[in-house]
Amino acid sequence: MSESSYALDTDPRPGPLAAGVSVVRRHPLAALGVVIALVALWLGIREGWHELAQATLNGIVAGNYFALGAVGLTLIFGVLRLVNFAHGEFLTFGAYMLIAANALGLPLVVSAVVGVVVTAGLALSLEVVLWRPVRRKRVGELQLLLLALGLAYVMRYTISFVAGPEDRASGADVTAGVTILGLRIGRTELIVTLVGLAAIALVAIGLRYTSLGRQMRALADSIELSETTGIDTDRIVLVTWAISGGLAGLAGIIYALPAGTVNPQLGFTLILSIFAAVVVGGIGNAYGALAGGMLIGVAQEWSTLVINPSMKVAVGFAVLILVLLVRPQGLFGRARSVER
Amino acid sequence: MTAAVLAVTFEFLKNQDFWINVGVLATTYGVFALGVQLNIGTTGIFNFGQAGFMAVGSYTMGILVVKSGVSFWLAILAGLGTAAAAAILVGLPSLRLRADYFAISTLAFSEIVRYIADNWDGLTGGNLGLFGYTDTWNDLSTEIDGWLGHLGIAPHFLLPLLVVNLAVFLVLAAFVAVLVRSPWGRVLNAIREDEDAARALGKNTFAYKLQSLSIAAALAAIAGYMLAINISILSPANFDPVITAYGYVIVILGGLGSYLGVVVGSFFLIFLLESTRYLELPLSDARVASLRFVIVGLVLMALVIFRPQGLFGKREELTLRARR
Numbered sequence: 021m022s023e024s025s026y027a028l029d030t031d032p033r034p035g036p037l038a039a040g041v042s043v044v045r046r047h048p049l050a051a052l053g054v055v056i057a058l059v060a061l062w063l064g065i066r067e068g069w070h071e072l073a074q075a076t077l078n079g080i081v082a083g084n085y086f087a088l089g090a091v092g093l094t095l096i097f098g099v100l101r102l103v104n105f106a107h108g109e110f111l112t113f114g115a116y117m118l119i120a121a122n123a124l125g126l127p128l129v130v131s132a133v134v135g136v137v138v139t140a141g142l143a144l145s146l147e148v149v150l151w152r153p154v155r156r157k158r159v160g161e162l163q164l165l166l167l168a169l170g171l172a173y174v175m176r177y178t179i180s181f182v183a184g185p186e187d188r189a190s191g192a193d194v195t196a197g198v199t200i201l202g203l204r205i206g207r208t209e210l211i212v213t214l215v216g217l218a219a220i221a222l223v224a225i226g227l228r229y230t231s232l233g234r235q236m237r238a239l240a241d242s243i244e245l246s247e248t249t250g251i252d253t254d255r256i257v258l259v260t261w262a263i264s265g266g267l268a269g270l271a272g273i274i275y276a277l278p279a280g281t282v283n284p285q286l287g288f289t290l291i292l293s294i295f296a297a298v299v300v301g302g303i304g305n306a307y308g309a310l311a312g313g314m315l316i317g318v319a320q321e322w323s324t325l326v327i328n329p330s331m332k333v334a335v336g337f338a339v340l341i342l343v344l345l346v347r348p349q350g351l352f353g354r355a356r357s358v359e360r
Numbered sequence: 361m362t363a364a365v366l367a368v369t370f371e372f373l374k375n376q377d378f379w380i381n382v383g384v385l386a387t388t389y390g391v392f393a394l395g396v397q398l399n400i401g402t403t404g405i406f407n408f409g410q411a412g413f414m415a416v417g418s419y420t421m422g423i424l425v426v427k428s429g430v431s432f433w434l435a436i437l438a439g440l441g442t443a444a445a446a447a448i449l450v451g452l453p454s455l456r457l458r459a460d461y462f463a464i465s466t467l468a469f470s471e472i473v474r475y476i477a478d479n480w481d482g483l484t485g486g487n488l489g490l491f492g493y494t495d496t497w498n499d500l501s502t503e504i505d506g507w508l509g510h511l512g513i514a515p516h517f518l519l520p521l522l523v524v525n526l527a528v529f530l531v532l533a534a535f536v537a538v539l540v541r542s543p544w545g546r547v548l549n550a551i552r553e554d555e556d557a558a559r560a561l562g563k564n565t566f567a568y569k570l571q572s573l574s575i576a577a578a579l580a581a582i583a584g585y586m587l588a589i590n591i592s593i594l595s596p597a598n599f600d601p602v603i604t605a606y607g608y609v610i611v612i613l614g615g616l617g618s619y620l621g622v623v624v625g626s627f628f629l630i631f632l633l634e635s636t637r638y639l640e641l642p643l644s645d646a647r648v649a650s651l652r653f654v655i656v657g658l659v660l661m662a663l664v665i666f667r668p669q670g671l672f673g674k675r676e677e678l679t680l681r682a683r684r
Contacts, residue, residue, distance in 0.1 A: 103460045105467070154665065165406060165463055166608055166664045173602055173657030181650040284650075292471050295464050303460070330479040337472045344453040344465060 083317025114269025143265025302350025417581020
């Protein structure tokens with residue numbers, strides 16, 4: 021324990037609050053586990069264990085599309101240092117492509133695949149016609165952020181212009197439900213949630229064990245070092261865009277099918293929670309984004325037990341601010357990268 | 361046939377209503393953009409939540425007048441205070457961090473404000489909007505109309521607002537332009553150029569950035585009052601983050617760091633946007649509204665790619681902070 025005596029030299033009497041904050045900073049996962057357990061205990065006793073279990077299930081359903089949306093956003097940030105404000109519009113685009121394919125007479129499942137593939141294609145084309153040329157011009161950080169912001173409006177309102185601003189039916193049956201262990205879940209909801217969980221598992225395994233996944237994580241860590249080790253960075257960037265876009269499209273579809281309707285603001289209403297998930301997991305960290313998405317989903321649904329459900333989106337923001345205050349690098353991020 | 365449908369007439373340019381409307385909106389978004397300029401152009405901090413501060417200020421004013429019966433002028437002061445306080449609240453956790461964290465936090469804040477305005481019906485009137493705060497202004501407006509009448513100017517219901525807006529905008533633009541040349545403003549410039557160097561000189565750069573953000577938020581609140589009076593009903597849709605994009609278009613158009621640029625840029629953008637209302641397109645109103653937002657996005661992207669220095673800016677000011 022020579023380390024603690026060292027700390028005593030610089031900071032003789034830390035207050036209880038400062039000490040608590042420092043414990044949270046050093047052991048974020050343990051602290052998070054304790055917080056979750058305490059909140060669950062409190063909610064379970066106050067609202068009943070059945071209600072808590074139902075809210076948790078709803079949270080996992082929501083966590084799916086947050087996680088799938090967040091992992092693409094965080095990968096692009098990691099690889100390109102680009103905060104893609106237009107990422108939410110990929111979700112919207114995916115859902116609309118599903119509806120378009122369905123309207124052409126394709127079955128819903130095939131339409132969903134079309135939605136994912138076309139969204140991945142859109143992300144790829146944007147890299148080729150917009151982002152790559154812009155990067156070659158060595159533009160500044162502000163320019164990148166503003167381009168993403170501008171692109172978000174162009175995409176959102178082009179969708180609105182073409183498809184109309186009103187709600188459209190997503191084509192799935194949202195009336196049938198099933199009961200598992202006394203917990204209610206819509207049939208469509210159950211199917212897309214299983215698909216989403218499978219996709220999350222695939223992404224996690226792919227990142228960990230495939231050569232492509234390792235290369236992507238290497239790029240996210242340092243693009244210069246990756247280049248010197250002979251990784252074809254242009255190719256990996258393209259693949260990252262395709263995966264980011266495809267997963268976003270899938271997330272949009274997973275949201276849209278059980279919801280029953282879609283409108284052009286779909287992605288934008290979700291992007292705040294997705295950003296929160298990304299920051300909670302540590303910007304650029306793919307596993308963090310997956311865990312962060314689930315955490316935000318469950319936190320929002322748990323909050324509906326005690327506050328007005330229409331305010332649950334604000335919970336995402338509260339978590340975001342809390343994380344920024346206590347541990348800005350997120351649950352899994354490293355401290356070196358967050359300070360200006 | 362198609363040619364006839366798509367024909368554009370420029371008759372509207374002779375219309376007095378058009379120009380007064382452009383003036384009122386340009387001054388409103390001009391004041392709004394002054395704050396954006398102070399943050400991004402002078403201090404180099406990426407405030408993407410300006411529309412949220414605008415909402416906090418104008419809703420504070422509206423709620424105090426309508427629900428609590430506070431006097432209009434006192435409510436205006438209170439709105440400035442809450443907007444600045446909101447800026448400090450958002451800035452405290454996020455301004456110490458890297459620029460992108462700050463951009464995300466401010467955008468998220470602005471969405472949450474709109475979300476709360478939309479859902480807390482009892483306080484904000486929700487979707488139906490909040491109205492009934494314009495009595496004091498209406499009296500003042502009649503009085504100004506009288507003065508203008510003495511000068512031989514024909515009355516017009518928006519003219520008094522234009523006169524006040526224009527005066528406020530120009531005074532504020534001059535004030536901020538002077539402010540950034542003061543020793544205080546030079547520190548902001550130093551932060552934009554090299555924050556570490558400014559810190560090494562013993563400047564508390566965090567405090568300066570917070571001050572810059574608070575002043576921008578107060579400017580957003582003033583723009584919010586101009587908007588609130590103009591449309592006489594506050595609704596969440598008026599504070600879509602696309603308004604923040606308007607601010608950035610104005611700032612980039614005029615040139616980063618240039619306050620003259622904000623004046624010119626705001627009139628230019630609003631003239632462009634309002635002119636699109638007179639395009640006779642065979643489209644529904646909802647589609648035309650969507651199209652206008654697409655245009656704002658495209659103009660922003662095109663400017664950033666092809667002329668990032670704007671009309672009065674220097675290219676180096678934008679490329680200085682090249683990505684790591």
